[in-house]
Amino acid sequence: MVTLGNLSQSAAFICSLLAMVLLLIGLMRNDLRFIEAGRRALTGVAVFASMAAFSLARLFMTDNFQVEYVASYSDRALPIFYKATSFWAGQKGSLLFWAWVLSIYIAMVAFNTRKETTRKNTPYIYLVLAAIVSFFFLLLITVSSPFDLLAYMPKDGNGLNPMLQNPGMIFHPPTLFLGYIGFTIPFAYAIASLISGEIDPDWLKKTRRWNILSWIFLTIGIILGGQWAYVELGWGGYWAWDPVENASFIPWLVSTAFIHTSIIQERRNIMKVWNMSLIVLTFLTCIFGTYLVRSGILQSVHDFGATGLGGYFLIFMIVVALGSIILIAESYGDLRTEHSLESLISRESTFLFNNVILLAIAFSTFFGTIFPLISEVVTGNKLTVGEPFFNMVNTPLFLLLLAITGLCPLISWRKSSINNLKQNFMYPFGLAFAGGVLMFGLGIREFYPLVAFTLSIFVSATIVLEFIGGARARKKLTGEVILLAFPKVIWKLRRRYGGYIVHFGVVLVVIGITGSTAFKLEKEVTLQRGGTMSIGDYTLQYKDFNSFQDRNRTVYAATIGVVKDGKAVNDMFTERRYYINAKQPTTEVSLRMSLKEDLYLTMPMIGKNDEITIKAAVNPLLGWGWLGGVFMVVGGIMAIIPSGKRRKAV
Amino acid sequence: MRNMWIILCSLILLSQAATVQALTRSEVEKNLICYACPGEPLNIDRCGGGDQMRAEIDRRLSLGQSKETILEFFVQQFGDGILTAPPQKGFNLVAYAAPFVGLLIGLVVAVIFVWKWAAAGKSSRGGRNEDVEAAALYKDMEKQVEDELKKLEND
Structure with a gap:
């Protein structure tokens, strides 16, 4: 399997290079046969990438701990369910996952455009996609292969981080990746238009579903991440403005801006330069996210530390940014249209203001995220920029955005x-x-x-x-x-x-x-068995304590009786888990959810003689937020x- | 309408008179980083180092100290980096001001563009002073939906 994995990812890389060469020859000679061959080579990339992905999944399932990546993120006791999700638990596997999904997306584009190879733009779309996917496979085969072997065969692996042993881990990272990766397709369409010099007026229509689908995946990924943090990390919150969280939020904001102004271009054929710039920015911010996670430049609870890949992603971003700026500047004349609006007050103009606000939030989030680096360079003082800063700066901007969300539908297209x-x-x-x-x-x-x-x-x-x-x-x-x-x-x-x-x-x-946020109640109290505490309308009584072995962990569980407004409701059970191979125990959240409020309990400490510390929180209206995510x-x-x-x- | 604005402004002013509540540990915690786990806010962290800081916060809260005093104590011990938000002074002001300056510039540019496009629209109509009085929006919107529906039915 290791050999198959190594060969497959090398073959995928060679195939992507081959596709580029064939496409370039086809373009230079104006020979459709080469372009068709290049298109087929792109499908070959997806086949080999799938074989590499299958190999890695199989190595996890068969506990092949001689593979360094498998040994780092799995162990024998890990439930099979999480062995599958360990695939993307680390940097190397997530990179392979990225390249694999991208190759499948590319194969879909290649298949759907099979009858459009004669169009001037199509070979360039393939070329841009081939270049991007080859970059990922180049990293996989040269600096970050998940198939690297250890010099010995360990008896067992290190296991998966207990915090990642949560059902949310099945969907949170892959959906985020699906979102990030999806924006590669509209980016390729945009760049192909610019390179070919034939500005395809339909590129927005053709990529609309890719844009919105990627936006949906990004939205799901962000919401699931918040949900995972809420039920797994045990601090009672769902969003901490951590650099990596921010890195997923920035492309969401930029792509939301893009989706709005692309509607104007579709309806009025204006703002072409702006939309080209926005899709480039969306793609760049997606790459910035993966750069941040892999560079180790900022401290985050999510990052992979310094992986040695940061420099490659930085160069990639610079090349993409400079190349795109040059192409847009060169095509400025072709992109420029006679902009005219019937009235100062129109829905078109509110969309423009909505874009400004969305981008201002994206900018403030980006600037706050990298400010520790700027501060270190300028003053030598490395600061932390966290939740209080982002809440202070972004809250008024969000309220402005909300106001314009209401204003937009009240203003007609063209004139009011x-x-x-x-x-x-x-x-x-x-x-x-x-x-x-x-x-x-x-x-x-x-x-x-x-x-x-x-x-x-x-x-x-x-x-x-x-x-x-x-x-x-x-x-x-x-x-x-x-x-x-x-x-x-x-x-x-x-x-x-x-x-x-x-x-x-x-x-x-x-x-x-x-x-x-505004009406949250929180309390942390140490209790003896039988002791009580109160928070909001609730009285909590520490009733019972026991311990037991459950699969790959030892569990200490407390039973908490809950009385609300004088009436007893169901008992709640909060746990502290000690996983095999884990350095630190984890807290298991006990949650009583309703649309009115959540009662949130964790047990951060266990003392002598069954004494426990209970952290309780009442989060009003949070259920509406999760419901809102579903609506979105x-x-x-x-x-x-x-x-x-x-x-x-x- | 004027009365509505007066009531609204009064409400905003009244709302500034927030209720004074007892300071809790969590309110202090979220402003601090765990000294032992760089980058990790104290309200999320659960390590031994964080426990020491929490114990110190509890001790100072029991002495009746304010949030500012407690935060100042930690800044003296560990420097500004112990705070989750940079103090609003010196170069840090750039972080607080930049987003709003960016927003302002963006809005000004957007207004200029919209103004220019509207002027271009007006001149392309030969300076005719079109009647922009429309029916109430929902009527207007009804017409839009009607048109779109008709288009769909015809397709």
């Missing part, structure tokens, strides 16, 4: 007048105002939460108006009853309403984050479901 706006704003603004006053009356006195909740009402009201308007239009057109017209119009115009569902999801996320993903999926008509796919 002041009178028009006054009428449109009346209901949402009135509702939001009434809601704000009510919340103030109910005791919400802090500025940011009050504004966030008020804006949430405002945005929700605008979305509801959109849905009502759509249903009424359908009713008018078909004569259907409104209850039937409502789902039908949503389904018929799913791209449009999918977008609004995403916006509604954002509102729910804002409610969840605001509630769980569902809305995104709706937006890319093809219509009944047959269309040529990319």
Whole structure:
């Protein structure tokens, strides 16, 4: 298997080089046979990459600890389920995973464009994709092979980090990777247009599904990461503004900006330079994420430390950035269109402002993330920039973004007048105002939460108006009853309403984050058996303590009786686990979730004579945030479901 | 409308009068990094070094010290790097100001572009003063949806 793995990844690299050579010859000689051969070679990359991935998975399953990577991230006691996920637990495996998925994406593009090889852009798309995938395989075969062998055969492996032994680990990293990798395709289309000099007006349409699909995966990855942190790390939070978390959030912001302005280009054929720049920036920020994880330049709970790959990724980023800037500058004349808007106030202009705010948040997140490095260079003082900084700087920006999310649907495409706006704003603004006053009356006195909740009402009201308007239009057109017209119009115009569902999801996320941040209660108390503590409406009683062996860990579990508002509810069980091969124990969270609030318990310490320390937290409204994540993903999926008509796919 | 603004402004001013609550350890913890685990906030960390810091925070809280005093103690011991947010002084102000300066520049540039494009749109219409008075948006939007639906039905 080791030989097969090594040979396969080498063959994948050679195939990608071969594809590049064939494509270049085809382009120089203007010979379609070579271009077709290059296209087939790209499919070959996917075949060999799949064989390499299969080999690594098989090595994990068969406990081949002579393979250094397998020995580092697995052991005999590890449940088979986690042996499979160990594939991407470390730097080398995740790099192979990246290259493998990219090669499959490329094969899909090669297959779907098999009848378009005569188009001027197509060979260049293949060429860009081949160059990118060859870079990843070059790293795999030269500096970071997961098939490297140890000089001896260890009896057992080091095991998987206990914190990674969580179901969230099955989906969190791969979905993030699927998101990052997916943006390679629209990037290749954009660059191919620039190189060929034939600016394909349809490149946005052709790559729309890739963009949104990648955005969906990135969204799922980020939400699952938050969920994993919440239920596994035991600190009661879900987002710590850690450098690696930020590295996933930055491309999400930039790609969200891109998705918005690409709609304007599709409708009005303007902002071509801007969209080209945004897709390049999206791709670069995706690579920046993987650079950050692998370079060791910033301290993060997620990173792989200094892996020796940082320099390669840095060079790659510089080449991509410089190359793209030069290409955009050279094509500026072709990309430039006569921009004109009918009015100062139009949805097009609000989209531009939405872009500015999204990019400002991306910039502040990026700048805060790298500020320790800047500070060290300038002042010699290495600082940490964490949660309080990002909350302080980004909260007002997020509120601005939320406000514009509500304003956008109220402003028509092309033109709106002041009178028009006054009428449109009346209901949402009135509702939001009434809601704000009510919340103030109910005791919400802090500025940011009050504004966030008020804006949430405002945005929700605008979305509801959109849905009502759509249903009424359908009713008018078909004569259907409104209850039937409502789902039908949503389904018929799913791209449009999918977008609004995403916006509604954002509102729910804002409610969840605001509630769980501004009104969070936390308490840590050391208890003797039978002792009690109270937090919010809850009284917690330490009832029982026991220990037992469970597969690859020794478990110490405490039973906590919960009384809410004087009524006993179900007992909760929190654990402290000592895994074989792990240096530190882990805390197992006990969670009582509801839309109103979560009761969150962990046991950070066990003392003598069954004395335990309980850390309890009440996180109000957090459930709305997770629900919002679901809405965002569902809305995104709706937006890319093809219509009944047959269309040529990319 | 004016009354609504007055009420809104009053609410904002009143909201500044936040309720004073007792300081908890977690409020202090999230402003500190564990000295033994660089880069790891104390509220996430669970190592022995972090336990020492937590014990010190508890001790100082029991003495009635404020958050600022406790944070100052740790800064004196370990330097500014022990804080999760850089102090707002000297070169660090760049970190706090840059995002807003960036936003401001972006907004100014966006306004200039929108202004320019709107002017271009106006001149391309031969300076005609088009009637931009439209029906209420939901009417406008209804029409859009109607058009899109008709298009779909025809397809």
